[in-house]
Amino acid sequence: MAPVTWRMSVATTLRHAGCVFAEDEAQLLIEAATSPDHLDYMVDQRVRGRPLEHILGWVDFCGSRMVVEPGVFVPRRRTEFLVRQAAKFAPPGGVVVDLCCGSGAIGAALSDLLGSCELYAADIDPAAVGCARKNVEPRGGRVFQGDLYDALPRQLRGRVDVVLANAPYVPTGSIGMMPPEARFHEPMMALDGGTDGLDVQRRVARHAAEWLLPGGCLLIETSEDQASETARIMEAGGLGARVLVDKELDATLVLGTAPAPGGNP
Incomplete structure (x- = not known):
């Protein structure tokens, strides 16, 4: 899939799972993915309710990326x-x-x-x-x-x-x-x-x-x-x-x- 198609597909999946900011989360997951399989894994984790920050490994806090494990x-x-x-x-x-x-x-x-x-x-x-x-x-x-x-x-x-x-x-x-x-x-x-x-x-x-x-x-x-x-x-x-x-x-x-x-x- 092309990047735009990926974003639309991931956003739709996240939206159906109840993620309020599905489009923004989709973009972050796509940027963090090292491969299509890695993206699928991260999306699955998010659908299962794992916090986005734990999946990405960081949180944007006061303008800085802070490690969150x-x-x-x-x-x-x-x-x-x-x-x-x-x-x-x-x-x-x-x-x-x-x-x-x-x-x-x-x-x-x-x-x-x-x-x-x-x-x-x-x-x-x-x-x-x-x-x-x-x-x-x-x-x-x-x-x-x-x-x-x-x-x-x-x-x-x-x-x-x-x-x-x-x-x-x-x-x-x-x-x-x-x-x-x-x-x-x-x-x-x-x-x-x-x-x-x-x-x-x-x-x-x-x-x-x-x-x-x-x-x-x-x-x-x-x-x-x-x-x-x-x-x-x-x-x-x-x-x-x-x-x-x-x-x-x-x-x-x-x-x-x-x-x-x-x-x-």
Whole structure:
């Protein structure tokens, strides 16, 4: 088949499988294919519900191609809001920590926006850590495996400018309503935030002030419905908190600020 015919055929197949952006996906798969058999395989995987990003091996995030491997959480476009807000508070060359880093795309994208930073990322999932190293280490950062702050070098305590956390925030009872490609192909630990969705956020906020330098910031992605409770959690951890929203991206985050010397958060 000629390339145009291929695109039409693949797009039709994807559309019938329920892919909303069938034409765009078809073009990406065709460009990535090394042979007709490879294209057939990738299309079959997509029809079976495998995330496009896992098939391609990358995601376009904040204008850069970030590696995303099978079994690793796929960064959502709404999370670009978290990165761009963080860039307003992280000084060039500052110390940045990306907790629950998944693919490492958030910290890597922030490093790109800043030009440079002292970047550290951590995740408890070994598959995520392996993937994150491919995005973070080429930018001069370091990736650690472990549970939140326990994974980080002790010498970072009290000198971090910005902590980023796209921690899991889907309530356990709502997991079944997520799209199948998330439920079946992304790690449950990256989705399930406990009964109210905020279990991991509580743990991140509880210890953030110990790691941030005075005036440093914690940014946590959350949902519109959860935002007020996320803010309360930050305040309970000694941080000033305010909710930031981007309606266009359907993105909500809470910004927490550590107290400045002799002042309030």
